[in-house]
């Protein structure tokens with residue numbers, strides 16, 4: 363039997379000591395309190411957008427690249443719900459619907475976002491759960507199913523928040539993105 367001398371009570375102590383050492387080391391380098399406690403000017407202003415995306419692990423880097431390509435690096439809040447637009451609207455995920463609207467309100471209140479960007483993706487497991495798997499076998503039908511969810515969500519956002527601009531997209535598994543709707 364393996365014997366461990368560690369106790370739960372020791373862990374916070376070690377963490378505390380490490381934090382103190384880190385602080386002292388920064389202080390000795392002359393970086394001190396101003397670095398630790400002053401907000402970075404680049405992060406002090408408002409965000410431009412709220413991104414709603416799926417949680418799918420395959421596209422995390424592609425989402426960041428897409429937002430970078432739109433000039434929005436570090437300028438957007440990010441709500442992640444499985445299914446993106448489906449997560450925000452499908453009855454199957456009714457408790458998440460509320461989560462989306464609450465987060466949108468918080469993003470407006472805290473960061474003054476003026477745009478919502480919704481990125482669905484192809485071969486989405488949450489869409490298969492909500493609407494059945496068949497649509498993913500035909501690319502045109504799959505696009506139509508996503509449009510049928512994305513566009514009513516965009517409309518609902520605009521109806522609730524008249525000043526918000528809304529963009530909706532469908533991402534393929536290779537990271538390429540096609541606009542859905544009239545902002546295209």
Ligand SMILES: [Zn+2]
Pocket residue numbers: 416417418444445446483485486487488489
């Ligand atoms: Zn998905």
